[in-house]
Amino acid sequence: MEHLPVEVIGNILSRLAAARDVVIASATCRKWREACKNHLQTLSFNSIDWPVYRDLTTSRLEILITQTIFQTTGLQCLSILMDDVDEFSxxxxxxxxxxxxxSLRQLFYNVRTTPNVNILEKCGRQKLEILALAHNSITGVEPSYQKFPCLKSLCLSYVSISALDLSLxxxxxxxxxxxxxxxxxxxxxxAQATMELTSPTLKDVYVEAxxxxxxxxxxxSLESLHIKDCTLELFELIGKGTLKHLKIDDVSVIHLDIGESTENLEVVDVSxxxxxxPKFYQMISKSSRLKRLRLWSVVFDDDDEIVDVETIAVCFPRLSHLSLSYDLRDGLLxxxxxxxxxxxxxxVLELGWTLITDIFSHWVGGLLDRCPNLKKLVIHGVVSETKNNEECQTLANFTSYIVRLMRxxxxxxxxxxxE
Structure with a gap:
């Protein structure tokens, strides 16, 4: 080990990342302390990694973090995540x-302070490429001054910010x-809750709650859009048809518009x-490159609507992964x-139920007949802990049917x- 260059030792310490481990390892000898000081690139303080952080007084914790950071000279990635700790000064x-x-390229910051620290003011106009903020407030954004010329990834969690400041x-x-x-x-x-965001370079957008x-x-340039646990009256995507991945999970929206240019869609996941x-199908019907389609626990606005597997087969000839959650209402599949x-x-075919009936068995068999090159079948089911005799018998019949089918x-x- 004594023959390792200090740069390599610095790389080893950077892979440890956790501040406690880095400090212990760097105490090995003078060479390791030198590597920590001059070549450490990554340092992380996380109250989840080391519960002792929660037991320290705030002032003691501030001193500990200060001493550790100030013993380095070129940090590129700094993570300070103090979820369960009192507010810092x-x-x-x-x-x-x-x-x-x-020197920072990446900053992961979840620290509550009194008063609030303006992160944008302190880190703007530098080389930051990744910024993840949590439980903070952002006010008064000045694009001309608080510019981030190198930033590629921005994550805001539980952050207070105006719609205008977010746009700026x-x-x-x-x-x-x-x-x-x-x-x-x-x-x-x-009075109207409206947000308009514009970016010619965005490729990946995730929106939750x-x-x-x-x-x-x-x-x-958007390629991936994931909307989760949201309540929206109107969502509109304006782009040039670059979208490849669309995922909608537990969303309430009255009007959804992802544009007409959907030829490049490869994944559609709706749950x-x-x-x-009919309206949703019209949006994705031109997606001849679609490879994965998932419709799971989908409620149809009209009880008489039917998703025709024939239409799916004709319109999406490249489909390689199909996931459907079986639903039966008023005798209509x-x-x-x-x-x-x-x-x-x-x-790959994934099929599921919430309430199993004998019809589900024949539906599975019918779909298998339509997939001549199938390699894997995944059956998802919800099994009640308090099953009655009829439910037990139905599940037993289904199991026997699948055994015969697999022959x-x-x-x-x-x-x-x-589940």
Whole structure:
């Protein structure tokens, strides 16, 4: 070990990341202390990693972090995540940021301070590429001054920010590619909750737990959009048809518009969502490159609507992974097996139920007949802890049916996942 260059030792310590481990390892000898001081790139303080952080007084913890940071000279990644710790004083936090900001490339920051520290002011106009903020407030964004010329990824979790400041912040990041908004507190200037975001460079957008009247996103380069646990009256995506991945999970939206240029869509994943199938299908019907389609726990706006497997087979010829959650209401199966077109490229088929009936067994068999090149079948089910005799018998009949069916499809791997 004594023959290792200090640069290599610095790389080893950087892979440890956790401040406690780095300090212990660097105490090995003078060479390791030198590596820690001059070549350490990554340092992390996380109250989850080391519960002792929670037992220390705030002032003692501030001193500990200050001493550790100030023993380094070129940190590129700094993570300070103190979820269960009392508020820090602003002064030491500002000192940490000012000391490291010229070399930092990545900052993960979840520290409550009194008063609030303006992270944008301290870290703007530097080389930061990744910024993740949590439980902070952002006010008065000045794009001309608080510019982030190198920032590619921005994550705001439980952050208070106005719709205008968020829009200005995006304009201050000319190279941003990834944006994540998790349960933000969006401050509105008028009665209508409206947010309009524009970025020509955004490729990946994740939005969780947002409630708005109107959300407009203009992103000409967007490739991935994931909306989760949101309540929206209107969501509109304006772009140039670059979208490849669309995921909607537990969203309430009255009007959804992802644009007409959907030719590049490869993945559509919709779950826990009320849907007007004809309108939604019209949006994705031109997606001839679609490889994965998932419709799970989808509620149809019209009880008479049917998703025709024939239509799926014809419109999405490249489909290789199909996931459908079986639903039966008033004797009507919402995923019809009409027609004879086959799903030639489907290699993985995931099927599920919430309430199993004998019809489900025949539905599974019908779908298997339509997938001549299937390699894997995954059955998802919900099993009640207090099953009556009829439910037990139905499950037993289904199991027997699957055993008989698999004798016909011996080349197909079968997997069961019950909740």
């Amino acid at each position: 602003a002064a030491p936090v500002i000192a940490w940021l000012m000391y490291t900001r010229e 912040l995006l304009s201050a990041c000319p190279k941003i590619e990834s944006l994540a908004l998790v349960n933000p507190e969006i401050v509105m200037s008028d 947002i409630s708005l009247d109107k959300f407009m996103l203009e992103a000409d 826990n969502f009320t849907i007007m199938w 919402h995923y019809g097996l009409q027609g004879s077109s086959q799903l030639q490229n489907v290699a 016909k499809y011996i080349h197909v791997e079968v997997q069961f996942e019950y």
